[in-house]
């Protein structure tokens with residue numbers, strides 16, 4: 047019990063820091079490599095900007111002839127309050143008042159020149175496919191001199207400058223030369239078939255509530271920066287030299303959809319290897335005591351996902367802990383690099399640290415590898431990630447106490463996810479399967495928490511081995527692709543066909559209701575009278591559910607209700623009398639908003655009521671005593 | 678050593694007074710306990726969810742109820758605040774009687790009641806000054822610190838020195854509380870011998886200044902024992918659930934034993950302070 051209060055503030059790490067060399071045995075040819083990048087970046091840390099030369103190799107995998115390219119220019123979202131990303135957020139967006147910003151604190155990205163392989167200069171213009179906001183420059187269209195034919199690959203060279211904003215969220219600079227470069231280079235959109243089957247650019251403007259959608263490719267990034275900075279990045283470090291107070295580090299990564307890097311002078315670098323994967327952790331010195339916790343969390347993620355989903359597809363993972371003064375750069379995932387967040391003194395039994403690191407690490411599967419469209423279908427990564435975050439935390443730290451366990455107050459991670467959903471002011475506020483920018487306020491409760499609870503409920507119905515089979519099949523079929531909802535549902539159908547699912551269950555209707563509908567689930571035992579049981583579904587969700595009935599004398603019976611219709615009455619043989627009835631005693635239907643009304647018994651167990659009443663009495667006595675000292 | 682033995686002996690002599698104070702706290706708590714029981718009974722009546730609570734704390738069982746009934750625990754919360762405010766006023770009465778018995782070395786209930794009524798209003802004045810000193814210092818230090826620090830994350834290199842500063846300020850605040858409490862008890866003891874409010878206020882300050890080290894030691898000792906009792910409770914009880922009436926009963930008895938010890942500890946602290954302030958022989 048007292049162990050739960052141990053505050054770790056002493057650095058215990060002895061494993062430490064020679065720079066990791068990646069395991070070269072890892073496959074380097076796993077993806078279609080549609081968009082690959084070489085970038086040489088020169089960082090002027092005083093001006094908070096990088097001057098860069100870039101080469102893009104882009105392959106046309108469509109049947110169309112391409113005459114213009116579209117690219118993300120996401121740093122332009124931080125030009126000022128007129129951009130689509132920041133519009134309407136003049137005060138207190140991401141906890142900051144942006145009205146007070148000086149010129150130096152805004153960011154931008156500009157392509158100074160772009161040429162095709164023949165040296166033709168290419169013209170560019172900003173386009174606004176989403177909202178026609180003429181002030182938004184987060185997507186650029188490049189007119190080609192020479193079209194790109196189906197199957198052809200072309201190479202382009204660019205000079206660009208990227209100036210970081212003072213961190214608003216994710217990318218940016220912070221105090222004491224902290225830099226996080228993400229969404230930082232001109233990056234190709236995705237040319238793909240849209241819902242109506244036509245090929246077109248999928249290249250959304252940067253809007254709040256959205257993150258990634260890009261094609262796989264190889265990255266070679268050479269960073270030239272002052273040598274007082276410690277640098278970490280997606281990918282593996284392949285060369286390093288120091289000249290005249292500067293360092294030139296080359297990183298390489300294969301089969302990624304994006305690349306990010308970080309620089310900060312006081313980072314301590316901890317390295318380790320687990321299951322053939324190099325783990326590199328960058329910690330500011332005040333957080334050194336958390337390095338061990340970060341490492342354990344990554345190891346748990348590697349082990350659990352390796353066993354239950356598939357092999358981790360990269361040779362390395364970099365974990366970046368942002369200093370608290372630039373905390374908004376934390377809580378994120380980038381391919382092969384994640385950012386955590388912690389605070390000096392968080393006790394070991396509060397596992398927000400582990401929960402976050404495991405969450406972001408799980409994105410290496412759902413986002414980096416299964417590269418779904420995070421802007422249009424955020425639930426496909428965030429929801430799946432939360433589902434596994436719950437499973438991993440609960441597996442390693444205990445079902446009902448994995449998230450925190452302090453002085454007898456405990457919570458499991460899955461339990462927490464469900465409560466984030468059921469605790470929404472209105473759990474039926476909207477559907478999950480909507481683009482991220484359509485959400486207001488309920489984003490996390492629905493996209494993360496409800497999706498995770500939908501998946502856990504599915505697991506409850508079809509059983510965990512079947513669920514594991516579904517996810518493993520999905521991962522193998524769609525890794526290094528861009529899976530969509532229909533792809534996942536197709537896999538579910540395919541796998542369920544292999545098994546005899548005994549319950550009367552229409553999985554297609556379940557997904558329609560859970561993803562596109564707003565129906566809730568709330569089973570209730572309305573009454574037990576002699577040999578009659580009356581149950582009700584207060585919501586509209588149709589799922590099969592078990593009801594356990596215990597008769598006077600101890601005889602038990604389990605009936606399965608298909609969940610159709612609002613009310614159902616069961617009558618049992620006349621010589622019996624029901625003692626208690628419990629809908630879903632194993633809490634398989636985790637979406638149920640209220641488990642309290644799921645049961646009724648003739649004999650209330652008042653022992654816990656007395657216990658908690660006595661506890662409340664004790665608290666008054668304690669407070670009265672304390673107040674007496676002051677009066 | 679003999680002094681400590683003497684104080685301990687005197688503490689034991691106070692058992693009747695301690696019991697009255699304990700019982701008064703107990704009944705205040707009982708009112709809340711009844712309200713909580715009634716609220717929970719209405720909400721959970723007949724649900725097997727209570728079986729989960731019988732195994733130990735269960736966040737889902739509480740939160741499902743809070744989520745499905747917005748009013749859950751709201752009347753108990755309001756009641757708890759009222760009870761505490763009323764108790765604060767009553768506490769002045771109890772403390773008056775208590776200090777009177779210690780000063781007069783008459784540990785009878787009759788003496789306790791007589792002292793309580795006799796000194797209620799002047800002691801309310803001492804309580805008012807204590808509260809004022811307590812709040813002024815807290816507000817003052819808080820104001821100075823926040824205006825010095827500004828945005829802590831920009832002022833300090835990281836959150837670590839900020840956290841350490843907060844810990845330091847909490848300790849400072851505890852120290853200030855010790856001093857205010859020492860003054861408040863000392864001044865009241867002197868008031869019992871010479872009923873001049875101003876003089877007692879001054880004597881209180883003089884005596885605390887004179888025996889500063891000893892007062893601080895007593896204060897930290899009392900805080901230390903309180904913290905120890907809290908840990909002892911969590912260490913032994915943890916969350917043992919409520920699987921049988923026996924476990925529930927043991928939990929309540931242990932809880933109340935500690936509650937009684939806390940009140941006894943206060944008697945001990947009064948005796949220690951009294952020992953530092955012998956009645957002046959003029």
Ligand SMILES: [Zn+2]
Nearest residue numbers: 405409428431
């Ligand atoms: Zn996420």
